[in-house]
Amino acid sequence: MNKKRAVHASVKDERLVNIRRTQMIRGAVALFKEKGFHRTTTREIAQAAGFSIGTLYEYIRTKEDILYLVCDSIYDQVRERLQGMDLEKGTLESLKLGIAYYFNIMNEMQDEVLVMYQEAKSLSKDALPYVLKKEMEMVGMFETLIRRCIENGELIMDDQHIDLLAHNIFVQGQMWGFRRWALKKNYSIEEYIVLQTNLLFKGIAEFEI
Amino acid sequence: MNKKRAVHASVKDERLVNIRRTQMIRGAVALFKEKGFHRTTTREIAQAAGFSIGTLYEYIRTKEDILYLVCDSIYDQVRERLQGMDLEKGTLESLKLGIAYYFNIMNEMQDEVLVMYQEAKSLSKDALPYVLKKEMEMVGMFETLIRRCIENGELIMDDQHIDLLAHNIFVQGQMWGFRRWALKKNYSIEEYIVLQTNLLFKGIAEFEI
Amino acid sequence: MNKKRAVHASVKDERLVNIRRTQMIRGAVALFKEKGFHRTTTREIAQAAGFSIGTLYEYIRTKEDILYLVCDSIYDQVRERLQGMDLEKGTLESLKLGIAYYFNIMNEMQDEVLVMYQEAKSLSKDALPYVLKKEMEMVGMFETLIRRCIENGELIMDDQHIDLLAHNIFVQGQMWGFRRWALKKNYSIEEYIVLQTNLLFKGIAEFEI
Amino acid sequence: MNKKRAVHASVKDERLVNIRRTQMIRGAVALFKEKGFHRTTTREIAQAAGFSIGTLYEYIRTKEDILYLVCDSIYDQVRERLQGMDLEKGTLESLKLGIAYYFNIMNEMQDEVLVMYQEAKSLSKDALPYVLKKEMEMVGMFETLIRRCIENGELIMDDQHIDLLAHNIFVQGQMWGFRRWALKKNYSIEEYIVLQTNLLFKGIAEFEI
DNA sequence: TATGAATGAGTGTTCATTCAT
DNA sequence: CATGAATGAACACTCATTCAT
Numbered sequence: 001m002n003k004k005r006a007v008h009a010s011v012k013d014e015r016l017v018n019i020r021r022t023q024m025i026r027g028a029v030a031l032f033k034e035k036g037f038h039r040t041t042t043r044e045i046a047q048a049a050g051f052s053i054g055t056l057y058e059y060i061r062t063k064e065d066i067l068y069l070v071c072d073s074i075y076d077q078v079r080e081r082l083q084g085m086d087l088e089k090g091t092l093e094s095l096k097l098g099i100a101y102y103f104n105i106m107n108e109m110q111d112e113v114l115v116m117y118q119e120a121k122s123l124s125k126d127a128l129p130y131v132l133k134k135e136m137e138m139v140g141m142f143e144t145l146i147r148r149c150i151e152n153g154e155l156i157m158d159d160q161h162i163d164l165l166a167h168n169i170f171v172q173g174q175m176w177g178f179r180r181w182a183l184k185k186n187y188s189i190e191e192y193i194v195l196q197t198n199l200l201f202k203g204i205a206e207f208e209i
Numbered sequence: 210m211n212k213k214r215a216v217h218a219s220v221k222d223e224r225l226v227n228i229r230r231t232q233m234i235r236g237a238v239a240l241f242k243e244k245g246f247h248r249t250t251t252r253e254i255a256q257a258a259g260f261s262i263g264t265l266y267e268y269i270r271t272k273e274d275i276l277y278l279v280c281d282s283i284y285d286q287v288r289e290r291l292q293g294m295d296l297e298k299g300t301l302e303s304l305k306l307g308i309a310y311y312f313n314i315m316n317e318m319q320d321e322v323l324v325m326y327q328e329a330k331s332l333s334k335d336a337l338p339y340v341l342k343k344e345m346e347m348v349g350m351f352e353t354l355i356r357r358c359i360e361n362g363e364l365i366m367d368d369q370h371i372d373l374l375a376h377n378i379f380v381q382g383q384m385w386g387f388r389r390w391a392l393k394k395n396y397s398i399e400e401y402i403v404l405q406t407n408l409l410f411k412g413i414a415e416f417e418i
Numbered sequence: 419m420n421k422k423r424a425v426h427a428s429v430k431d432e433r434l435v436n437i438r439r440t441q442m443i444r445g446a447v448a449l450f451k452e453k454g455f456h457r458t459t460t461r462e463i464a465q466a467a468g469f470s471i472g473t474l475y476e477y478i479r480t481k482e483d484i485l486y487l488v489c490d491s492i493y494d495q496v497r498e499r500l501q502g503m504d505l506e507k508g509t510l511e512s513l514k515l516g517i518a519y520y521f522n523i524m525n526e527m528q529d530e531v532l533v534m535y536q537e538a539k540s541l542s543k544d545a546l547p548y549v550l551k552k553e554m555e556m557v558g559m560f561e562t563l564i565r566r567c568i569e570n571g572e573l574i575m576d577d578q579h580i581d582l583l584a585h586n587i588f589v590q591g592q593m594w595g596f597r598r599w600a601l602k603k604n605y606s607i608e609e610y611i612v613l614q615t616n617l618l619f620k621g622i623a624e625f626e627i
Numbered sequence: 628m629n630k631k632r633a634v635h636a637s638v639k640d641e642r643l644v645n646i647r648r649t650q651m652i653r654g655a656v657a658l659f660k661e662k663g664f665h666r667t668t669t670r671e672i673a674q675a676a677g678f679s680i681g682t683l684y685e686y687i688r689t690k691e692d693i694l695y696l697v698c699d700s701i702y703d704q705v706r707e708r709l710q711g712m713d714l715e716k717g718t719l720e721s722l723k724l725g726i727a728y729y730f731n732i733m734n735e736m737q738d739e740v741l742v743m744y745q746e747a748k749s750l751s752k753d754a755l756p757y758v759l760k761k762e763m764e765m766v767g768m769f770e771t772l773i774r775r776c777i778e779n780g781e782l783i784m785d786d787q788h789i790d791l792l793a794h795n796i797f798v799q800g801q802m803w804g805f806r807r808w809a810l811k812k813n814y815s816i817e818e819y820i821v822l823q824t825n826l827l828f829k830g831i832a833e834f835e836i
Numbered sequence: 837t838a839t840g841a842a843t844g845a846g847t848g849t850t851c852a853t854t855c856a857t
Numbered sequence: 858c859a860t861g862a863a864t865g866a867a868c869a870c871t872c873a874t875t876c877a878t
Contacts, residue, residue: 011841036331038247042869053870054843063869092413118330122245132390139391157416163395164404165413171384172377179376181341182348186372195373203412204374207366208301220858251852263855263860272852429837454748456665460873472839472876481873510831539745540663550808557809575834581813582822583831585806586799593798599759600766604790613791621830622719622792625784638862669848681851681864690848 004072005130007065010058020059023049025073028066033111037067037119068127071120074112075134081105087144090152092201098145099169099200100193106173107189113177135170142166165200172196213281214339216274219267229268232258234282237275242320246276246328277336280329283321284343290314296353299361301410307354308378308409309402315382316398322386344379351375374409381405422490423548425483428476438477441467443491446484451529455485455537486545489538492530493552499523505562508570510619516563517587517618518611524591525607531595553588560584583618590614631699632757634692637685647686650676652700655693660738664694664746695754698747701739702761708732714771717779719828725772726796726827727820733800734816740804762797769793792827799823 009017027048031040042063046056060066082105085098106113120131143166149155150162157165176183176192183192218226236257240249251272255265269275291314294307315322329340352375358364359371366374385392385401392401427435445466449458460481464474478484500523503516524531538549561584567573568580575583594601594610601610636644654675658667669690673683687693709732712725733740747758770793776782777789784792803810803819810819 013841016841038331041867052843054845054872055841057870058841061870092417095413118327121327122247136391153418155413155416156418160396160400160404161407161416164392164401165408167384167388167391168381168405168408171380171388175376175380179380182345182376183373187369191369192373195369196377198370199374199377199412200408201413203408203415204301204304204364204410206412206414207364207370209362209365222858225858250850261860262853263862264858266853267858270853431837434837456749459871470839471874472841473837475874476837479874510835513831536745536748540665554809571836573831573834574836578814578818578822579825579834582810582819583826585802585809586823586826589798589802589806590795593794597794597798600763600794601791605787609787610791613787614795616788617792617795617830618826619831621826621833622722622782622828624830624832625782625788626719627780627783640862643862668846679864680849681866682862684849685862688849 005068005127007069008061017059020049020051020055021069023051024056024059024066025070028070029074029112029115032067032070032115032119037122042066064122064124064127067119067123068130071116071123071127071131072134074109074116075131075138077112078105078109079134079138081109082138082141085141085145087141088148090148090154092149092154095145095149096197096201098142099197102142102169102173103176103193103196104189106176110177110180113174117174117178139166139170142169169200172200214277214336216278217270226268229258229260229264230278232260233265233268233275234279237279238283238321238324241276241279241324241328246331251275273331273333273336276328276332277339280325280332280340281343283318283325284340284347286321287314287318288343288347290318291347291350294350294354296350297357299357299363301358301363304354304358305406305410307351308406311351311378311382312385312402312405313398315385319386319389322383326383326387348375348379351378378409381409423486423545425487426479435477438467438469438473439487441469442474442477442484443488446488447492447530447533450485450488450533450537455540460484482540482542482545485537485541486548489534489541489549490552492527492534493549493556495530496523496527497552497556499527500556500559503559503563505559506566508566508572510567510572513563513567514615514619516560517615520560520587520591521594521611521614522607524594528595528598531592535592535596557584557588560587587618590618632695632754634696635688644686647676647678647682648696650678651683651686651693652697655697656701656739656742659694659697659742659746664749669693691749691751691754694746694750695757698743698750698758699761701736701743702758702765704739705732705736706761706765708736709765709768712768712772714768715775717775717781719776719781722772722776723824723828725769726824729769729796729800730803730820730823731816733803737804737807740801744801744805766793766797769796796827799827 009021011017011020024045027050028040028045031044031048034040042056043053045066046053049056060069082102085101086094087098116131120128123131143162146155146157146162146165150157176189187195220226220229233254236259237249237254240253240257243249251265252262254275255262258265269278291311294310295303296307329337332340352371355364355366355371355374359366385398396404429435429438442463445468446458446463449462449466452458460474461471463484464471467474478487500520503519504512505516538546541549561580564573564575564580564583568575594607605613636648638644638647651672654677655667655672658671658675661667669683670680672693673680676683687696709729712728713721714725743758747755750758770789773782773784773789773792777784803816814822
């Protein structure tokens, strides 16, 4: 189903490949967070992962593979956590809960999301589609959430509004991470969730006198 | 007021400095757009600007200076264009017009905004604040727009909602640029403006049955 | 008599050492032929030989050992095949036959000879003498062939001419291999043998008017 | 006429390019002679040439370019020196002189020829044809020498013999270089010339009793 | 004996920056 | 002021070799 872009490893033992790659990704995320993909050395990544540069290259082919692996892993983690969301209920209340749930995940995975957000563009034309596809899947989850409300007779909304609304929710989740320098000084994540939910649901009009 | 971070130039003739930097920025934007800051070499920038690498370094100290100059220039352009907005009227209609106006600018300056958006993080800890400050100023313009509505008695909204709403508008403008791969296939900028305005003003509740 | 340079093996079972080394040489020749000694990795050789890199190193000490083994083996094969030559007859006719016989072998072992020819120089100062000695032995066979003619009263020739003539024959055999890009388009091996024999025996003078 | 494969240089000043490349080639030949192309480092070449690794790469694109430049330069030197040969006379005597002349050049350029001889095969499929073409041109000079004798009525010889004879002369010249370990202990270059001329002209038959 | 994961010195190459002209 | 040749630190990546299992 989820066809992945395979990253070649010289080492055969798949269990070991997973272990090493996990170490690698953990180290890489920390470094990318700190200095970005381009300013991070493969040697630094190897060191952060706890093995030699030679070993690193037993598990990847190019530096860019690491970035792909990182992005891929972050998406998987996010998606896995999003599985907890109840997509089926189809009430506005469950939509609100879904949003809150998602925003909380974004808050917890702030660093990872920031990394992926800022570095994904460095992926080659080859790897990019795989990452974008995953993003679309996640946007798709919000679309589903909204559509269920419609099917459930709680909402009437055309496709274009649905699509954009889903995008907005998705971006607002990321926004908490990539604009934290501006947002955090004003509100906590809980407040952020409340405020955004207000704006999303009520709209400006609601604030009219 | 607008204290700029000075970028050192060896050349004294200020008029010349401006000319050369303009050439430099134009070339750099095109290149950054195409391959990003890190994959662009100073030589390429010099060539694109129409002078030698030696000359380039008469007008800057480091490669990062160029990035700062580029970001700075893009912000200036955006702000200059935003001056056309009528901040004073204080009606919801003028807020809508302001949003549309801004979104249109973002559409026209798509490439520049994308560049700045993706590369700004590569700025040194030294230069970043200057850029963030400019961003805050722009968000501030939307805040003003909203506050005028309140002062004008068209709206009642607390500071936190105002602040977040301004951020949302600002991000949604940029979003048209950095998510065009997903948005453009579904709607034109005109449609995007209408849809976003709908969502911003009406909120989800409005779509309730 | 034929003191070989010993190549150390960790494995004791000599029969096994021979088996493994034969596999190894076969694989290595094919690879050297294709990409040369330096561009071939030990891993590739191990794989081509059908065992792991670890096993490879149970039978050699360094990569260069493989080259030595390859050269050694090729020489042995050539010499073995040259045993079929009748060195004793001592007639010009048998000299001609010997040359033809040798050229045919060179034609059949073209690839191997080319490999050895081009890569032997990569042998260490340590191993080179062993290989050169074998080459001298082969040249010596032609010398013997010529000397038998002299002893038989068919020829009068001093040592220097004998020595150089033997070298020429030897080199002309190799030449068919290492200059095939130029020679093959003009003649077949049979023609080559006839032509070279003509030139060797008749000399230019014979073509004088 | 002599279309060369262009090797890219970043530096524009053609005079300087020539100077630097001459330094580079001189250094490279010495190193290749000693340790071969593959075992020689670009850094070593730069150092031997008297400049930094960075500078080296201002005048070439890849390490292989150096090898091409070296081969190219050697051929040019050899050919230039061969211009001194009188190709036109058309007597057997002048053919002998030509051979002697060529052998002497090969003796003097022994090291260079050896290098080119052993390393040319490392040239890419891209560069090889250019080098082979030059070699054919040199063989062609001997062909001309022979053909002139024929035209002059001194010789009757068909095309295949002419071609092979020219090749033989060419290879015997190189042979003095690449088999010096075997030849030098037996004779000087002067003796080598006399002996080879004897064998070439008289042929074995002449030594018959 | 056989395996293959681990190692790290070494390699080709790039590129920001300097400075003599 | 303008130029562009020179520099060398730094980087991604390779591969012969080892050694625990």
